[in-house]
Amino acid sequence: DQQVKQNSPSLSVQEGRISILNCDYTNSMFDYFLWYKKYPAEGPTFLISISSIKDKNEDGRFTVFLNKSAKHLSLHIVPSQPGDSAVYFCAASVVGNQFYFGTGTSLTVIP
Amino acid sequence: NAGVMQNPRHLVRRRGQEARLRCSPMKGHSHVYWYRQLPEEGLKFMVYLQKENIIDESGMPKERFSAEFPKEGPSILRIQQVVRGDSAAYFCASSPLGLNTGELFFGEGSRLTVL
Numbered sequence: 001d002q003q004v005k006q007n008s009p010s011l012s013v014q015e016g017r018i019s020i021l022n023c024d025y026t027n028s029m030f031d032y033f034l035w036y037k038k039y040p041a042e043g044p045t046f047l048i049s050i051s052s053i054k055d056k057n058e059d060g061r062f063t064v065f066l067n068k069s070a071k072h073l074s075l076h077i078v079p080s081q082p083g084d085s086a087v088y089f090c091a092a093s094v095v096g097n098q099f100y101f102g103t104g105t106s107l108t109v110i111p
Numbered sequence: 112n113a114g115v116m117q118n119p120r121h122l123v124r125r126r127g128q129e130a131r132l133r134c135s136p137m138k139g140h141s142h143v144y145w146y147r148q149l150p151e152e153g154l155k156f157m158v159y160l161q162k163e164n165i166i167d168e169s170g171m172p173k174e175r176f177s178a179e180f181p182k183e184g185p186s187i188l189r190i191q192q193v194v195r196g197d198s199a200a201y202f203c204a205s206s207p208l209g210l211n212t213g214e215l216f217f218g219e220g221s222r223l224t225v226l
Contacts, residue, residue, distance in 0.1 A: 006153075034214065043115070043202055043217030044154070089153060098167055099215065101146070103153035 003027050004092050006102035014110050019077040021105050023090035026071065030092040030100075035064060035075045038087045038104070047088075048075070080109045113138065115205050115218035116185075123224045130190040130197070132221045136205030143186045144215060145178060148200045160186060193225045
C-alpha cells in the first residue's frame with residue numbers, strides 16, 4: 001500500500017534550467033511533507049519541508065508547492081546545478097506519526 | 112558534532128545466520144527510526160523507538176526481526192535466520208523531539224547482503 005508515490009523514476013535536466021519533481025499522496029490526513037536528497041552510498045539528507053497550512057515554501061533555489069485538493073506536491077529547483085544530481089525522496093506524515101516515503105526520483109543535471 | 116553513526120556499513124551473511132545492525136543517534140537525540148530500502152524501491156518504515164521503548168513497530172516483519180534501544184548504548188536491529196530477501200540497505204534515523212519536529216537525520220546505512 002504505497003501512500004506516497006513518485007511516478008517518475010528518473011529526470012534529466014540541462015544545467016541552469018528548472019527541475020520539477022512530483023509527488024502524489026493518497027492519505028488526506030497527511031499534514032506534513034518533506035523532501036530528502038540522497039547521494040549514492042550515503043543516507044538521505046533533509047532538503048525542505050512544508051506543512052499543510054501553507055501551499056508554498058521557499059529556501060534558496062528550492063521551492064516546494066503543495067496542492068492539498070489534488071494531494072500533490074512538487075519540488076522546484078532553479079537554476080539546476082550538476083551537484084543537484086541525486087535521488088530525491090518525498091515523504092509525508094500526520095504530525096506525530098511515522099513518515100511514509102516515496103520510491104524516489106533520480107535527477108541528472110547535464111552540464 | 113557527529114551525525115547518526117551506523118555500523119557495520121556492509122555486512123555479508125549466509126542464509127540462516129543472524130545479522131545485527133547498530134545505530135548510534137546524534138548527540139542529544141532520543142528518538143530512533145529504522146528504515147529499509149530494497150533494490151529499486153523507496154524507504155520503508157520499520158520501527159520507531161525511544162530509549163527502552165518501542166513506540167511503533169508496525170513496519171517490522173512479524174518474524175525474525177527485532178529492534179531495541181537500550182538505556183545505554185546504540186540501537187540494534189536484529190535479523191535472525193536471514194534469507195536472501197533480507198538483502199537491502201537498512202537506514203537508521205534520529206530526531207531530538209520525536210516526529211512532531213518533522214526532520215529526521217539519517218545515517219549512511221548498513222548494506223546487508225545475504226548469500
